[in-house]
């Protein structure tokens with residue numbers, strides 16, 4: 521017989537993911553039974569169809585129960601205890617095995633919590649450096665509507681900052697809602713760090729994502745900035761002892777450390793958005809989505825938030841998506857996705873995108889201010905191109 525290999529936190533995570541999957545099947549099949557019964561009461565379907573769904577539900581229930589009853593961590597602890605009984609406290613090996621027993625106890629305790637939570641605490645591993653892969657993605661709100669997202673394919677690497685631009689109604693919000701799992705694709709799929717997102721792992725896949733919305737006022741719950749950042753952490757059941765440090769670190773990243781005891785509603789728009797970014801950062805997402813996060817801010821607030829985004833980009837620790845109407849912002853990005861009528865019509869660096877200004881105008885997009893100045897200078901015979909900022913443009917002119 522092969523020797524029993526002690527289990528680790530890796531197996532605990534796999535156990536949670538599996539529980540989540542079985543629980544999802546169970547919930548889904550129970551919903552099907554409820555819908556079938558309602559339809560049967562209106563004589564829209566036969567009793568045989570209801571019975572078929574009831575059978576599926578029973579199978580899903582048995583599968584879930586089997587998984588719960590076959591808790592491998594019970595056996596694991598038994599093995600560890602048996603191993604420990606072979607040594608006396610005077611043996612050096614005793615304390616080594618004692619650590620194994622402690623780990624086995626921890627895993628068993630955690631597995632029981634996971635069973636109560638029905639596996640929701642599981643985490644997907646990063647299987648690839650591609651943060652987001654979108655394949656043949658299509659979505660329409662109703663079967664007789666045109667596709668709001670129509671055959672989008674794209675791959676974005678970890679650490680990149682991607683701006684998503686497009687005229688009103690081009691499909692930017694719909695695309696972001698699919699990425700965050702609010703809308704289910706009509707066809708096609710997305711992968712997050714190599715994990716194909718399905719309805720059963722959606723809640724777990726979401727842990728890779730943090731979102732900052734348009735209106736900062738809709739995001740506050742706490743009476744102080746500190747409480748507000750803590751809110752998400754409490755939801756995730758982060759140990760209270762660890763929270764203080766996480767909150768401080770997140771607040772420092774957005775230069776809001778001095779404001780931890782302030783009331784969120786008294787802050788300026790830019791400060792509020794920075795707190796919203798800190799709240800997202802506290803949960804350590806690998807991908808941050810800014811959904812028109814600067815559009816409601818005054819110029820000062822806009823700059824504050826855009827500067828934080830650039831600081832985050834420079835660390836290369838997060839992958840950033842920014843849905844924006846602010847064409848000047850795209851100069852900060854590594855890549856730009858241009859959406860038009862549900863299609864991704866261009867994907868490239870800001871320079872590549874701005875090299876065809878006529879095309880951008882043809883789909884009703886403005887040109888960044890600095891690029892407009894370059895264009896005006898070119899018209900009077902002074903060729904300067906691809907400046908990332910007005911300062912850079914002025915430097916180039918002065919060198920001529």
Ligand SMILES: Nc1ncnc2c1ncn2[C@@H]1O[C@H](COP(=O)(O)OP(=O)(O)OP(=O)(O)O)[C@@H](O)[C@H]1O
Pocket residue numbers: 661668686687688689690691692693694695
């Ligand atoms: N809830 C909905 N029901 C039906 N159609 C919708 C719905 N939401 C959006 N649409 C349609 O889907 C298409 C894409 O809209 P979407 O909001 O994704 O574009 P957008 O680029 O984000 O626009 P904006 O910049 O104005 O926010 C549009 O034709 C829009 O009318």
